[in-house]
Amino acid sequence: MKKKYEKPVITKIETGFMNKFGSSPYYARKIRKDIDGITIDELVNKYGSPLFVISERKLRENYRKMYNAFASRYPNVQFGWSYKTNYLQAVCAILHQEGAIAEVVSAFEYEKARKLGIEGKDIIFNGPHKPIEILEIAAKEGAMINIDHFDEILDLEKVADKLGKQIKVAIRLNMDTGIHPQWSRFGFNLETGQAMDAVKRIAAGGKLILNGLHCHIGTFIIEPEAYAKEVEKMVKFAYEIENNFGFKIEYLDIGGGFPSKNRLKGTYLSPDVLIPSIDEYAEKITEALYSNLRPGDFPKLFIESGRAIIDEAEYLITTIFASKRLPDGRKAYIADAGVNLLFTAFWYKFNIEIDREVYGANEPSVIYGPLCMNIDVIEEGTSLPPLERGTRLIFSPVGAYNNTQWMQFIEYRPNIVMIMEDGTVEVVREKEDLTDIENRERLPEKLKIK
Numbered sequence: 001m002k003k004k005y006e007k008p009v010i011t012k013i014e015t016g017f018m019n020k021f022g023s024s025p026y027y028a029r030k031i032r033k034d035i036d037g038i039t040i041d042e043l044v045n046k047y048g049s050p051l052f053v054i055s056e057r058k059l060r061e062n063y064r065k066m067y068n069a070f071a072s073r074y075p076n077v078q079f080g081w082s083y084k085t086n087y088l089q090a091v092c093a094i095l096h097q098e099g100a101i102a103e104v105v106s107a108f109e110y111e112k113a114r115k116l117g118i119e120g121k122d123i124i125f126n127g128p129h130k131p132i133e134i135l136e137i138a139a140k141e142g143a144m145i146n147i148d149h150f151d152e153i154l155d156l157e158k159v160a161d162k163l164g165k166q167i168k169v170a171i172r173l174n175m176d177t178g179i180h181p182q183w184s185r186f187g188f189n190l191e192t193g194q195a196m197d198a199v200k201r202i203a204a205g206g207k208l209i210l211n212g213l214h215c216h217i218g219t220f221i222i223e224p225e226a227y228a229k230e231v232e233k234m235v236k237f238a239y240e241i242e243n244n245f246g247f248k249i250e251y252l253d254i255g256g257g258f259p260s261k262n263r264l265k266g267t268y269l270s271p272d273v274l275i276p277s278i279d280e281y282a283e284k285i286t287e288a289l290y291s292n293l294r295p296g297d298f299p300k301l302f303i304e305s306g307r308a309i310i311d312e313a314e315y316l317i318t319t320i321f322a323s324k325r326l327p328d329g330r331k332a333y334i335a336d337a338g339v340n341l342l343f344t345a346f347w348y349k350f351n352i353e354i355d356r357e358v359y360g361a362n363e364p365s366v367i368y369g370p371l372c373m374n375i376d377v378i379e380e381g382t383s384l385p386p387l388e389r390g391t392r393l394i395f396s397p398v399g400a401y402n403n404t405q406w407m408q409f410i411e412y413r414p415n416i417v418m419i420m421e422d423g424t425v426e427v428v429r430e431k432e433d434l435t436d437i438e439n440r441e442r443l444p445e446k447l448k449i450k
Helices: 040-047 058-071 089-097 107-115 131-139 152-161 194-205 224-245 278-292 309-312 434-436
Strands: 052-057 078-084 100-103 123-125 144-147 167-174 207-216 251-253 300-303 314-326 331-335 351-354 363-368 379-385 394-396 416-421 425-427
Touching: 040 052, 040 394, 040 425, 052 058, 052 207, 058 078, 058 089, 058 278, 058 416, 089 100, 089 107, 089 425, 089 434, 100 107, 100 314, 107 123, 107 131, 123 363, 131 144, 144 152, 144 207, 144 251, 152 167, 152 194, 167 194, 167 224, 194 207, 194 224, 207 224, 207 351, 224 278, 251 379, 300 314, 309 314, 331 379
Parallel strands: 052 416, 078 100, 078 300, 100 123, 123 144, 144 167, 167 207, 207 251, 251 300, 331 363
Antiparallel strands: 052 314, 314 331, 314 394, 351 394, 363 379, 416 425
């Protein structure tokens, strides 16, 4: 059979130096033929491509490692699983089995947690938008409500009047911990006195009981010292509240934001070098607690774990559908998964593995998704060997935010499977078909084609 002709391209190669892709052009791409002992071929042949694959073993290991890092250093720790990070029922159920309670940021997520069997008292309720109807349910069920703004204080006072009882609440804080840009959207600012004004307002109303403080300083925080500053300021503010208003602060919720081993775009160091270990975070946080708490005082420490637990427990298998040469000489590949499934591709350079041996020199390459839109790029620049149609790429880590921020756009969303600890494979979310898309639509009679 006559081979297809392709115009030759001359690419300058600088061996021995770091390049924009963070590696040598001769770097051999890592091969992955299985996930937890189940071959890539078997997974794709049975469940299709693209395909999300979650490892139950890795998920449980990640949780236990992170929990033990804190629980071995502080006697009163409780993890709250961050539903917005990945609210698949199977993922949430595993983490609840491991001992995490639920941390939710909307009525939708609150309802998901309750449907899974989580009691109201085991739900941390954050978020800037809590309609009064869900606040009433949460207050009645004893959820830990973290107030985001002054209007929410008013709403909760109305709920307290309706229920005929005082409601225990916490307030969300934002503060300067040295992280830039500073996350100032959520809660009440500490440095300007806004947080103290919120405490005064709660005390003056007499309908709410302040028993906790919450703060979330950001996401993918790679500086453990920032958490130490957060804890120091929260403890000092807690004692100021207790001394001046008589409220007993029973818990400190330091939020989440711990990074995974993913790689932020624009960074040259590998995650193994750049990302501190979870023990480093735990050490800084607990040191700050012991340095600022009064002797014998051990308020409950809540940690809203998310990305650091789920991200590395999930993979996306995608298949090369076509290839072409771009005008600038780069090789371009079209895969069957795009930004509709990998929304976080806008911020991260994923680890990419190939399912087979591929021979030939690496060259600068772009990986596009299947969408008919120019921004559908899941890898804007990497060195790849020549890939044939049908080659499968395995992207990781992809467990955080992709299954909650993905969108039904142009393509159906695929199967998600979980490889269980015993080696079996379970579908935890079925692939979509047209009925899923049109189920809520209503076509007026006059518009029907006769």
